[in-house]
Amino acid sequence: MEEVGEDELQLRGGGGDTKGESGKRMWEVFPGKNLICCRGRCITGPDPSIFIFNLVLTFAALGLFYAFIAIRLHPIVIVIGFILHGISFYFLLRAAFTDPGILRRRKKPSSDEEGDPPTAIVNGKTVQLSYCHTCSIYRPPKCKHCRTCDNCVEEFDHHCPWVMNCVAKRNYRYFVGFVASISLLCIYVCACSIAIVVISVTGDQQPAGVILCAIILILFTGCLGITLCGFACFHCGLIAQGITTNEYIKGRADGGSSKTGCTGCMKNCYDVYCTDLPKPDLNLMAPADVEMKNRVSSATSFTKQLILFFVLDFAGRFR
DSSP states (O other), rough: HHHHHHHHHHHHOOOOOOOOOOOOOGGGSSOOOOEEEGGGGGEOOOOOHHHHHHHHHHHHHHHIIIIIIITTTTTHHHHHHHHHHHHHHHHHHHHHSOOOBBBBOOSHHHHTTSSSSOOEEETEEEEEEEETTTEEEOOTTTOOEEEETTEETTOOOOOOOOTEEEEOOTTTHHHHHHHHHHHHHHHHHHHHHHHHHHHHTTTTOOOHHHHHHHHHHHHHHHHHHHHHHHHHHHHHHHHHHHHOOHHHHHHHTTTSSSOEEEEEEEEHHHHHTTSOOOOOOOOOOSSSHHHHHHOOOOHHHOOOOOOOHHHHHHHHHTO
């Protein structure tokens, strides 16, 4: 999809902005604002408050559903509810704790910062790369610096507080899966709650508390389900067009389109849903000193040349 004309290391950054302390791992000296769990195996956003509220709200609503609605219908209703709940919870955790596509920072600014910015060829079009002064890298196409996480993220879509993470290249499929599955769950709970009300009205009288619970769930899951269905359809449309939410907003604001990644509806859907998950650019479990040694060779060679220049100049003065 992309043919980047510059060296991969230079465009996407060298080593992290770390001290390279002996015995330290990258997750211990990571410069971003993200929360890192399980010794670098999981990474998420910096603010878990809305994510926790999301979990509490979801489990509270489903607790009411299982305790007052599903148990009065049929055992299969409970089984289907647990299956849909498990699927949505799986996608939520994967979207929340998967590296979205964070790019490594350079320890020092690129030597090409003051020159002409490099370009990349995307679908036959030349795209000029922008420079990030925080990460000291030239950002690849579709990349954006997230102010919430303080990182450059590849194929950035948006930062979602509900999943506590950026939604981008490596977790977009999980985010869309979560939105779609939670939409189905809301519709399912709403339909079952309506069934309880209909049963009560047509003859099998239900307790007042059950009817009240059913009405609350109908209003809550109905409104939420309709909203999330529209949101899921919106993202499916963006995937089919090959653009991100960030590009869509910018394109609409500029009066034009930013469909730089459009290569056909089926191809775009296949790239998001069916391809292998790309390897992370940032290895949080790697030793910090090894990570720097392997990835900041350009900065190191520049430093060596500068030291050599001063040594030779100093020696020449005493000849």
